[in-house]
Amino acid sequence: MAPDNQPRGQTLSARMKRQPIEVLLRGDDSGGLLALVEMDVPATFAGRPLHVHESWDEAFYALEGELTFQVGEDVMTVGPGTFAFAAREVPHTFANLSGRQARILITLTPAGFEHYLETGRRPPPRTRAVGPTLAASSARAPARKEP
Numbered sequence: 001m002a003p004d005n006q007p008r009g010q011t012l013s014a015r016m017k018r019q020p021i022e023v024l025l026r027g028d029d030s031g032g033l034l035a036l037v038e039m040d041v042p043a044t045f046a047g048r049p050l051h052v053h054e055s056w057d058e059a060f061y062a063l064e065g066e067l068t069f070q071v072g073e074d075v076m077t078v079g080p081g082t083f084a085f086a087a088r089e090v091p092h093t094f095a096n097l098s099g100r101q102a103r104i105l106i107t108l109t110p111a112g113f114e115h116y117l118e119t120g121r122r123p124p125p126r127t128r129a130v131g132p133t134l135a136a137s138s139a140r141a142p143a144r145k146e147p
Contacts, residue, residue: 023118027111034107035114041067041102047095050131053088057109060084060094065102068134069094075134095134 025036050070060069061083068077069084071092078084086092096102108114116125131137 021117023114026114030111032111034109035111037106037108037114037117038063039104039106041065041094041096041104043096043099043101045096046135047093047133049129049133050091050093050137051127051129052091053086053113054126054128055088055110056113057088058086058092058113059107059109060086061105061107063103063105065096065100066098067094067102067104068097070134070137075137091130093131093134097135 020040022038023035024038025034027033027035047068060067062078062080064080066077066079067082068075069092071084071086072090077097084092084094094104112125
């Protein structure tokens with residue numbers, strides 16, 4: 001059942017720092033299998049430190065703007081229509097280094113991480129940092145650009 005008498009299948013809005021977050025599908029509505037989140041990514045979003053999740057996979061789909069992803073050792077700056085996948089225990093992060101607003105769709109499996117996104121609780125459960133943010137990394141080495 002959805003919290004706060006929210007009917008099943010409707011969206012909720014939450015905020016994580018300055019990024020507007022909209023939970024499109026909650027685990028409560030998918031039997032715990034999947035959560036789907038849409039995020040506006042401001043031009044100033046330097047990204048989270050490179051990190052791993054012990055308990056879930058994350059998939060990212062760029063909707064608008066330009067984003068820089070790191071998944072494992074691969075770093076790439078991409079535009080709309082690009083998909084990236086980070087399996088559990090694979091180091092990953094993303095940032096908006098473009099100077100313009102961007103938007104991303106994030107799939108989380110199994111569900112549960114959307115509760116962190118809604119509350120902004122730090123640190124996220126079963127997550128550990130393993131490196132710097134992309135903004136810090138990009139000062140050392142430029143990212144490849146997707147053709």
